[in-house]
Amino acid sequence: MSKKNRLGNDHFVTEFHIKHLEPTGKTIRDDSGLPLEDWAVGGGMEQMVTYNGYTSRLDGKWRLHLQWVDLNNEGHRVVLPDGVVKAIFRSQDTILKASKSEGARKAHLTRLDKGTVPDQFLSR
Numbered sequence: 001m002s003k004k005n006r007l008g009n010d011h012f013v014t015e016f017h018i019k020h021l022e023p024t025g026k027t028i029r030d031d032s033g034l035p036l037e038d039w040a041v042g043g044g045m046e047q048m049v050t051y052n053g054y055t056s057r058l059d060g061k062w063r064l065h066l067q068w069v070d071l072n073n074e075g076h077r078v079v080l081p082d083g084v085v086k087a088i089f090r091s092q093d094t095i096l097k098a099s100k101s102e103g104a105r106k107a108h109l110t111r112l113d114k115g116t117v118p119d120q121f122l123s124r
Contacts, residue, residue, distance in 0.1 A: 010059050010060065011059075016055075022048070
């Protein structure tokens with residue numbers, strides 16, 4: 001789930017909370033030593049880690065703040081600066097462009113196999 005906020009003319013923030021199931025064989029126990037089944041989603045084989053964060057842009061500069069508590073109950077906080085966030089965006093765009101191109105190529109080959117390509121698009 002994400003929340004969008006506008007804090008000024010060129011200051012924008014979007015907040016997110018992502019729940020991710022981590023595979024694990026670890027059984028969580030309470031202080032008495034009894035297993036806590038409701039904490040161990042899927043009978044103790046998976047546990048949930050929630051990633052909280054927000055992305056902001058201020059005066060054209062991006063920043064990504066991310067925090068989570070891992071399965072060993074250790075907290076993590078990461079702040080990525082403008083250059084890193086832009087590199088992540090560029091890499092996503094590059095991958096999407098390549099996958100669209102490959103999908104279009106496969107669709108064209110499928111149309112060729114089925115004989116549904118108009119003559120004007122066939123190579124001579």
